[in-house]
Amino acid sequence: MAAPARAAGWAPALRAGDAGARDAGAQQDGLLHAWARVRAALRAESGDHHFDAWLAPLAFLGCDGDTVRLAAPSAFVADWVGGHYAEALRHHWTVQRPGTRQVTLTVQAAAAHATAPTIAATASAPDTASPPVENRYTFDSFIVGKSNELAYNAALAVAEPGPVGFNPLFLHGTTGLGKTHLMHAIGNALHQRQPDARITYMSAERFMVEFLAALRAKDTIAFKQKLRAVDLLMIDDVQFIAGKESTQEEFFHTMNEIISAGKRLVITADRSPQNLEGIQERILSRMAWGLVADINPADYELRLNILHAKLAGMTQNVTVPADVIEFLARKITANVRELEGALNRVVAYAGLVNAPVTLEFTRETLADLLRAHEKKLTIDEIQRKVAEHYHLKLSDLMSARRAREVARPRQVAMYLAKKLTPRSLPEIGRRFGGRDHTTVMHAVKRIEELRASDREIDADVVRLTRLLDA
């Protein structure tokens, strides 16, 4: 079977490089359907967010006897999946294919093996000795703005060879703002500069799981040695060990050993050390000794720059006009992962249905996402903005006057009220001086026609929509 391409987050279930699979026989078809069902069950169980981040990139390689073979695009993903989903994967495969005893996870070399960093994947993946470079997560592909420049510069410094002026680096910020990206960028850059550097990335949860397993097996020495023999240790999501006393004990000693040996330590969390509850004071103060850098939500300019960069890196041949990029940057504000996902979805869908990407198309494609972000736009606001735009009095819009200079803006306002609010036609009619719903219907139809034939009206509608931030 052909080596699977890395599946993007939005890729349909059986999409990932399945040229070989399409040609294969019925048995292979059955396995691919089983894989699709496993994926569906995992998505339902873990939620879209986690599924898209970690499970969607997995590719199905095949089955050998009682073993199902999967591939992850990077050691990062393999580690995370190994730590969080190994049991769920085995369970769902056993349901779909009762003879299954184990599921193995290989890091699939997508490109140049020669430059692969030895980022130690701590998943029980059999073939992670030589993982590929994770192309996406580098300093070059990280777009810098005011909200993340401290974190970015600090991360760059950690990746420099020689002594670092601070240790550890503690990165914090809410979900999807680039903490993992920066960690991976450090790993990649350090490897470039110092190919023999030993680099370990681990989620705090994985740290706990491995530590407890070592405790049970009465073999904590090997665990300690493995972690302390690295040049760079990166621990993700440290908030996870809150309240876990014995794990914190071990974590504290690991931190101390790494720092006093002059090795690099990078820690991330979803909040600052002073807001981390349930973490021992001595760990918090150790963390605060180093550099604490926050990543804040990206501002509009940074969101625009990120979208342009993501677009430039896409392989699909789809044109995304500037007004769509601006619309996405205005609408999706809290989380870069979601912003990127929205762009991916629009581009993927346009390619699938062979349609040009327009604002209208984008709104439709992202309707569910946009609803979640919607601020409640009122008919009052629309009327105010339209009156202002056409230099009319608000009362003119409500009046019975039929002169074109009043009637047309009124129709535009009704049209916008229908398109941008969930209000019904009768309700909109009532709010425009007690008009009938058929009047509103006519207005909507008329403006739709005019938008196609009259550039000035169309530009008015676009401008007003933007002013209304809708």
Ligand SMILES: Nc1ncnc2c1ncn2[C@@H]1O[C@H](COP(=O)(O)OP(=O)(O)OP(=O)(O)O)[C@@H](O)[C@H]1O
């Ligand atoms: N400044 C940026 N430039 C380019 N891409 C970014 C930037 N910030 C975030 N991203 C992208 O957003 C996505 C989410 O980032 P990442 O996984 O690093 O977030 P995180 O902060 O680690 O989130 P979580 O806490 O949920 O793990 C990634 O695809 C990443 O490449």
